[in-house]
Amino acid sequence: MNELESYKKKLSVAEEKVKILEKMIEDRTRELYTSNQDLQRKNQDLEQFSYIASHDLQEPLRTISSFSDLFLHRYKGQLDENADKYMSIISNSALRMRALVKNLMDYNRIGLTQARTEVNCETVVREVESDLADIIYKTGATLDIGELPVINGYEMEIRLLFQNLVSNALKFHKSRKKPKVEISATRESVCWKFAVKDNGIGIDPVHQEKIFLVFQRLHNRSVYEGTGIGLAHCKKIVDLHQGEIWVESTLGQGSTFYFTIMDPKTL
Amino acid sequence: MKGIIFNIAEKFIATRFGEEKLEQILSACELETIEPFVGPGTYPDNDLMEIVHTAAEKVDLPVPEFMKQMGHFTFFKLAERYPNFVAPYSNPKDFLMTVDNVIHVEVRKLYRDTQLPVFQYSEPSENELVITYYSKRKMYDLMEGLINGVAEHFDTRIEQRHSRYEKDGHEFYDYHLIFS
Structure with a gap:
């Protein structure tokens, strides 16, 4: 009875x-x-805000850019030497700002446009190689493309990811040394791990996290061109695929950028 | 204090001293909480202390010893419930170093209103670890018991040296652990 109770x-x-x-x-x-x-x-508000900000900025910038070009074209040599120089600076800065604004707009668009599909990474990288043929030819670079998998992802973004990493690898090369870029992939338990390895100038360990932030530049614009948003793009794309991106590098001895792309089938 | 600790305390008493004893203890306690304790719930710290003090008296153990034994039991219960936090590690030091920046982070995700102790780590040598513990609850004996549980789980001897001190008006407690 007690037990029952x-x-x-x-x-x-x-x-x-x-x-x-x-x-x-x-x-x-x-x-x-x-x-x-x-x-x-809040996300919609932010998207709206950045779209309006970047879109509305384009218009006056286009005007500054066109009129400074027009000014240079019509009045070059008619004023003193400083005037020509100042106008060139205005024109170049306006151009650069247009590139920055365009990149910001692209950054906002990542992941908004398409759905996930099967993406053949080897085909994508071959296409990127073909798009970058000019710089590959000019720098005498070699691209070693390993066996790359078919993944489930956002094709346009994956393409942009490889394009950014490969063009960085080609851009930041040592003077008088031909760039060599190796692209490979290995299967991990729940994801694919990709590596883009170069023989370039390398990255100081103190900067290795900062480089993935928007508009972070480690080098003077006159030495290496760019807006400083490329790796932030890469990070956002990798985040979109529930992956991680990091770099292993020694200054002066090349860099290897790694990123993982989660395989949704294993989740 | 989160309900999971109350549930473990109840389980500890029932396992170690019997269901009947647990009934006696809970009946003798003057608790602010009327309803049964559930894991995700939050209950007054005083209720736990009331249970611990009443239980220690009823089972004839000094409160610090009771807390140490409960800490030891708590580690095994938590490891059983959340094996993924323990399984990846092969030694107690690596595991203990994840408590603040992995386990506590996950606990905060589940329980926003939780108040966790703060840990700071220093490693005087490869086989030593100093955990500086800070919590208003000052559950030093429970923590000692938890570490004893960790040692047993990893089948390692951990010598513990303790020091309690004040800094900027706050009380800290160092667990200087020597692994062998």
């Missing part, structure tokens, strides 16, 4: 616990739903 009591406590837990789950679900809605709204 004890079981009854335990059962009643367990039932009460279930009720409390159910109430907690409901409260938490409601809370998560509200904060999710809130985040979506």
Whole structure:
């Protein structure tokens, strides 16, 4: 009888616990739903803001750029030497700012346009190689493309990712040394791990995290061209594929950029 | 204090001293909480202390010893419930070093209103680790018991040297651990 009473009591406590837990789950679900809605709204506001900011900036910039070019074209040599120089600086800066704004707009668009598909990385990298044929020819670079997998991802973004990494590898090469870029992939337990290895100038360990932030430049623009957004693009693309990106490098001895792309089938 | 600790305390008493003893102890306690404790719930710290003090008296153990034994039991219960936090490590030092920046991070994701102790680590040598513990709850004996549980789980001897001190008006507790 005592045992029966004890079981009854335990059962009643367990039932009460279930009720409390159910109430907690409901409260938490409601809370998560509200904060999710809130985040979506804030995200839309941010997208809207950056779209308007970058889009509206383009117009006056285009005007500055066109009129400074027009000015240079019509009045070059008619004013003093400084005037020509100042106008060139205005024109170049306006051009650079247009490139920055365009890159910002591209950055915002990552992941918005398409759905995931099967992406043959080897085909993508071959296409990137063909797009970069001019710089490959000029620098005398060699690209060693290993066996690359077919993954599930955003094709346009994956292409941009390889394009950024390979063109960085070609850009930051040592003077009088032909760039050599090796692209490979290995299968890890739940993802693919890609490596883009170069024999370039390398990156100081103190900068190795900073390089993935928007508009971070480590080098003077006159030495290496660019807006400083390429690796931020890469990070955003890798994030979109639930992966990670990092670099292993020794200054003066080349860099290897690694990134992982999660295989959704294993999740 | 989160309900999971109350549930472990109940389980500890029931396992070690019997269901009947647990009933006696809970009946003798003057608790602020009326409903049964559930893992994700948050309950007054005083309720746990009331359970611990009443239980220690009823089982004739000094409170610090009771807490140490409960800490030891707690480690195994947590490891059983969350094996993924323990399984990847082959030695106690590597595991202990993940408590603050891996385990506590995950706990915060699940329980926003949780108040976790703060740990700081220093490694005087390869086989030593100093964990500086800070918590308003000052559950030093429970932590000692937890470390004893870690040692047993990894089948390693951990010598513990303790020092309690004050800095900027706060009380800290160092667990100087020597692994052998």
